[in-house]
Amino acid sequence: MGFMQTLRRPKIRDQASEQIKQYIVEHHLGPGDRLPTESQLAETFGISRPSVREATKALEFLGIVESKTGVGLTVGRLDLSRVTEHLGFHAGLLDADPLQLIESRVIVETGVLPRVAKQMAADPAIEPRLRQLVDQFRAARDLKTWIALDIQFHRSLLEASGLQPLVAFGDLLHVFFQRFRESVKRAEWKQGIESHQQIVDHLAAQRVDAAVAELRAHIESHQERIR
Amino acid sequence: MGFMQTLRRPKIRDQASEQIKQYIVEHHLGPGDRLPTESQLAETFGISRPSVREATKALEFLGIVESKTGVGLTVGRLDLSRVTEHLGFHAGLLDADPLQLIESRVIVETGVLPRVAKQMAADPAIEPRLRQLVDQFRAARDLKTWIALDIQFHRSLLEASGLQPLVAFGDLLHVFFQRFRESVKRAEWKQGIESHQQIVDHLAAQRVDAAVAELRAHIESHQERIR
DNA sequence: GTTGGCAAGATTGTCAGATAATCTTGCCGT
DNA sequence: ACGGCAAGATTATCTGACAATCTTGCCAAC
16 A cells, blocks of 8 residues: 555755855845855755755855855856756646647737837847848758748847847747747748848838737647648 | 866766757656666666765756656656746845846736636636736735745746646746845835736736736836846 | 066865765566 | 556766866066
């Protein structure tokens, strides 16, 4: 019978990572502040250094602490991109509904366009950058560079909004979209190039609604490919 | 002279974690599937087992892999709550521009409302759920439960859209947003309650534009508090 | 006196090997 | 057929050592 217990003894390294977090809070440490050395932590917690390391390396992976050879451990600074970097990988495993991912992209990327239009009017450096990417598209000859440029275009669009959280979210999704970008056919390039061109044109002329419509159609064109 | 290099050799365990992720992708492994043993991984990568462990423990921390004593390593199941739990333990470490967070939330949450209105028309269960949350607001007496309910309300809004990726992203934004909520004053509750009420009313009546305007004003009201 | 480099110490990075704890599997007796 | 026990497999933890890297301070040269 298996009803009893499953009362697993908590793992030492997990206790250690909790204690380290607790240490940070109790000592009111902020980003950049120093932590005790691994040896000191090991002695304090009454465990071995390898266990402490497994704890700190896990925390470091998330960005909660940083470690430098010859220096020591310091408290880290957490930003969204750091987190999504690893989570994006997860979105690939998690068999999310492709239709939901497409719709999510549409909402985020079109939602950002009004801001982009404003930023373009204020910062003359943005438009040339986008046009340069469109031109590189036309010169692209193989699928691989086309994909890379497509990713960069959409990323630049998000970057132009100045909203880093949304850039991070875009990066997260792009891992997933890579999968069916590969199934793009040559004939569909041309259409993609024209879409990008028109989006930039619309934005430069402050025709936000037209840009939104074009971008929505562009992203939703993936829908036909996923069946 | 310091101009040369700063070309840090990539750390072995980081290479290892990358290789493990790569292994999962290349072998098309999904949650629950087995990975090679630590010893096998160590031998395959040509490194020691402790280094493999530091890599796997970091991945396990995020839920990318799971390990059970006597069993082995398996691919993990996405558990965002675990991540947000680790992130939220100390607000002082979170680094994000408040204005960008606010604007990002506005874009995501308002962008979702057209879909929510559609879903409400199709699924009669949604409206009572939202109204119930509004009612609980009115009954709330302390700041803590108010914050919890506020988070839940906005989350339910995203859930009602049926777009899981945006729900997950919303959770992440809330973690970074948390510290600003604590500075809400009692007088501002009332206003928040009324906002929520009106948003639900507008949506129920299919007045999407009005709901968008109200939600935007509601979120942007935080701007005045962060100076 | 100032500057430059070098040496020593401190700290993390990596490794090897061993033992304990825990889970699975299959055998054996009833 | 069923239940328990033993053996194997695998992760969990520890000890100890050495390598790589950064910081600090001393010392010599100018």
